Amino acid sequence: MQRYFIDPTSWNEDTVVISGNDAHHIKNVMRMSEGESVICVNVKAQVTAECCITNIKDDVTLTVLNYQNEAVELPVHVTIAQGLPKGEKLESIVQKSTELGVDRIVPFEADRSIVKWDYKKKKKKQDRLVKISKEAAEQSHRSYLPTISPVTSFSDVLAILDDYDHVLVAHEDTTRQIEAKRLSYYFSLFKPDDKIMCVIGPEGGISEGEIEALQEAKVKPIRLGRRILRTETAALYFLSALSYHLEEQE
Amino acid sequence: MQRYFIDPTSWNEDTVVISGNDAHHIKNVMRMSEGESVICVNVKAQVTAECCITNIKDDVTLTVLNYQNEAVELPVHVTIAQGLPKGEKLESIVQKSTELGVDRIVPFEADRSIVKWDYKKKKKKQDRLVKISKEAAEQSHRSYLPTISPVTSFSDVLAILDDYDHVLVAHEDTTRQIEAKRLSYYFSLFKPDDKIMCVIGPEGGISEGEIEALQEAKVKPIRLGRRILRTETAALYFLSALSYHLEEQE
Numbered sequence: 001m002q003r004y005f006i007d008p009t010s011w012n013e014d015t016v017v018i019s020g021n022d023a024h025h026i027k028n029v030m031r032m033s034e035g036e037s038v039i040c041v042n043v044k045a046q047v048t049a050e051c052c053i054t055n056i057k058d059d060v061t062l063t064v065l066n067y068q069n070e071a072v073e074l075p076v077h078v079t080i081a082q083g084l085p086k087g088e089k090l091e092s093i094v095q096k097s098t099e100l101g102v103d104r105i106v107p108f109e110a111d112r113s114i115v116k117w118d119y120k121k122k123k124k125k126q127d128r129l130v131k132i133s134k135e136a137a138e139q140s141h142r143s144y145l146p147t148i149s150p151v152t153s154f155s156d157v158l159a160i161l162d163d164y165d166h167v168l169v170a171h172e173d174t175t176r177q178i179e180a181k182r183l184s185y186y187f188s189l190f191k192p193d194d195k196i197m198c199v200i201g202p203e204g205g206i207s208e209g210e211i212e213a214l215q216e217a218k219v220k221p222i223r224l225g226r227r228i229l230r231t232e233t234a235a236l237y238f239l240s241a242l243s244y245h246l247e248e249q250e
Numbered sequence: 251m252q253r254y255f256i257d258p259t260s261w262n263e264d265t266v267v268i269s270g271n272d273a274h275h276i277k278n279v280m281r282m283s284e285g286e287s288v289i290c291v292n293v294k295a296q297v298t299a300e301c302c303i304t305n306i307k308d309d310v311t312l313t314v315l316n317y318q319n320e321a322v323e324l325p326v327h328v329t330i331a332q333g334l335p336k337g338e339k340l341e342s343i344v345q346k347s348t349e350l351g352v353d354r355i356v357p358f359e360a361d362r363s364i365v366k367w368d369y370k371k372k373k374k375k376q377d378r379l380v381k382i383s384k385e386a387a388e389q390s391h392r393s394y395l396p397t398i399s400p401v402t403s404f405s406d407v408l409a410i411l412d413d414y415d416h417v418l419v420a421h422e423d424t425t426r427q428i429e430a431k432r433l434s435y436y437f438s439l440f441k442p443d444d445k446i447m448c449v450i451g452p453e454g455g456i457s458e459g460e461i462e463a464l465q466e467a468k469v470k471p472i473r474l475g476r477r478i479l480r481t482e483t484a485a486l487y488f489l490s491a492l493s494y495h496l497e498e499q500e
Contacts, residue, residue, distance in 0.1 A: 072476045099483050101475070140477040183498035225351070225493035226322050227390045233349050233486070240490035241498065243475035248433035248491065 001039050001050070002030055003138045005145050008044040014064040016040050016051055023060045026053070037065065043145040046073065073144050074101040075192045075246055079164070080235045081157050083110030083202035084117055089232040094129050094148060098136035100239035104147040105133075108157050112204030117151040126150055154210060157199065161217050166190060169199040169214050170234045171206060171221035183222050187245045198222075200234045251289050251300070252280055253388045255395050258294040264314040266290050266301055273310045276303070287315065293395040296323065323394050324351040325442045325496055329414070330485045331407050333360030333452035334367060339482040344379050344398060348386035350489035354397040355383075358407050362454030367401040376400055404460060407449065411467050416440060419449040419464050420484045421456060421471035433472050437495045448472075450484045 004022045018026065018040075026032050032053060040051045040062065048070055051062035080097055084090065084107050094105055109117055118125070129148045137145050161167050168186055190196060199206070199214060206214070211221070224237040254272045268276065268290075276282050282303060290301045290312065298320055301312035330347055334340065334357050344355055359367055368375070379398045387395050411417050418436055440446060449456070449464060456464070461471070474487040 096480075096483055096486075099477060099479050100487070101477055140479065142477060182500050183494060184500050188500075223498070225490070225497050227349060227351055227392060227493075229349050229390065230346075233346050236346075236483070236486050237350070237490040237493070240475070240487040241494035243477075243487070244433060244491035244494055247475050248473070250432050250434050250438075 001037060002026075002032075003039040003041065003141065005043050005134060005138065006040045008042055011040075011042050011045075016049075016062045016064070018060040018062065019058070023058070026060050027056060032056075038062070039068075040064075041143050041145075043143070046143045048143050070141070070143060072142055074103075074243060076190050076242075077103040077193065077195045078239065078242065079104040079106060079195070079197040080238070081106045081108060081197055081199040082235060083108060083200060083206070083231065084113040084115060084151060085202050085231045086115050091129065091132055093232050093235050095132050095136045097235050097239060098133045098142070098146050099140040100236060101142070101243060102146050102235070102239060103144070104149065105129075106149040106157060106160075107151045108154050109151065110154060110202045111207035111210055113202040114204075122150065154213075158213060158217060161197070161219065163195060164197045165194040167197045167199065167214075167217070167219040168222045169206060169211065169219050170201070170224055170229075170238070171211060172223075172228060173221075180221070180223060183224065183241060184245065186220060186222060187242060190246075198235070198238050200231060200238075203231050205231075251287060252276075252282075253289040253291065253391065255293050255384060255388065256290045258292055261290075261292050261295075266299075266312045266314070268310040268312065269308070273308070276310050277306060282306075288312070289318075290314075291393050291395075293393070296393045298393050320391070320393060322391055324353075324493060326440050326492075327353040327443065327445045328489065328492065329354040329356060329445070329447040330488070331356045331358060331447055331449040332485060333358060333450060333456070333481065334363040334365060334401060335452050335481045336365050341379065341382055343482050343485055345382050345386045347485050347489060348383045348392070348396050349390040350486060351392070351493060352396050352485075352489060353394070354399065355379075356399040356407060356410075357401045358404050359401065360404060360452045361457035361460055363452040364454075372400065404463075408463060408467060411447070411469065413445060414447045415444040417447045417449065417464075417467070417469045418472045419456060419461065419469050420451070420474055420479075420488070421461060422473075422478060423471075430471070430473060433474070433491060434495065436470060436472060437492060440496075448485070448488050450481060450488075453481050455481075 010017050034053050037052050041048050048068040049064045052065050054063050055061040133146050260267050284303050287302050291298045298318040299314045304313050305311040383396050
């Protein structure tokens with residue numbers, strides 16, 4: 001069944017009024033009629049409901065048939081702070097991280113980011129990332145729509161560390177140290193609803209200066225398995241391993 | 251240091267003779283001279299050695315300086331049987347699965363594969379997949395070069411199931427059954443050196459007929475977290491979760 005993320009202001013008890021792009025999609029792309037049903041997700045309340053179309057004019061009005069009790073969200077809130085990678089990798093990271101349950105993505109210009117963010121085109125690029133995330137959230141049946149922050153600086157990442165209960169940084173050199181703590185040690189410290197940030201460098205990794213600044217802020221370096229991962233694979237490993245830890249252990 | 255996967259026949263005790271493309275790469279791309287060092291990996295013996303160039307003619311002759319004792323491979327052997335996906339997704343799956351430690355990838359034409367494999371171009375496409383895997387293996391410092399099997403049929407996949415100690419299938423419907431066994435139950439059955447296959451459907455998932463045939467062959471359905479994953483994300487989740495289970499738990 002088609003699924004729409006609906007702004008909380010469009011919900012009024014058991015009635016939902018859809019306007020704009022989503023109304024256009026229902027009327028002109030899906031060509032739906034009164035009496036047909038869709039899934040509406042109230043992203044703020046994390047409520048998912050099967051709704052029946054009761055009226056189609058400019059807006060589409062629906063009535064809730066039943067509320068669904070899907071536990072599809074990770075029990076913790078994960079932010080990926082991603083060093084700006086080359087080409088279209090950021091789009092892929094946004095799409096895949098959304099499928100895997102991310103809460104927020106904060107792209108930042110890292111010391112070793114080769115491509116500098118094109119601030120002239122930033123509005124258009126930002127909109128595109130938000131659209132990719134929304135589509136991925138709908139396709140993977142999420143009840144929460146991730147936040148895609150505008151591209152920022154490393155110092156702005158440092159400035160928000162205090163908002164988090166746990167901050168980790170993927171650090172390639174850590175993979176070589178056998179005595180380093182394993183990832184499960186850090187995962188085992190997470191409690192329900194904790195806010196977690198994982199910092200991931202761009203292609204060349206996190207710089208010496210960046211790792212020093214992070215370690216001064218008590219950020220813990222982690223390894224993601226024994227192999228060297230490309231930057232666009234690191235977030236996917238982190239989120240998959242965390243899902244396994246929290247959702248797939250007996 | 252530059253890293254080359256060298257055929258076992260090119261090793262003779264502590265001497266390595268590199269010819270063909272890799273010799274060309276050393277001479278004309280890297281422009282290396284006698285006395286410089288590279289990493290040579292004997293893929294069959296899973297031996298990794300730092301080698302010094304002692305002679306450059308048509309071939310490049312090297313002497314082993316020291317053997318490296320890197321534990322970079324998963325302790326089990328994982329085959330991904332991947333339903334043929336659309337577009338360039340197979341290339342991405344081959345690249346990322348190689349980074350994440352896969353042993354073998356068997357692409358197959360599934361009932362719901364939308365794109366049919368172009369058998370006219372198969373040699374060229376197959377060569378390209380092998381090249382992508384080799385480059386990813388070098389970049390992620392693997393000591394084993396994965397096998398990329400030619401695209402095959404579902405019945406050929408069924409025919410090789412007996413070669414494996416454990417066969418699992420990612421099955422979307424399983425994600426809805428709360429009483430289903432968790433992934434960690436199956437992972438906990440794996441012993442070192444076991445051969446494991448994970449079957450993953452194409453965009454539309456595994457068909458009814460395919461899941462029945464697999465279940466008759468005692469293949470176990472698994473879920474990969476609580477969210478619906480795109481086909482190209484499923485293998486990455488499986489390998490990341492397995493790496494976490496085997497390599498990153500205290």
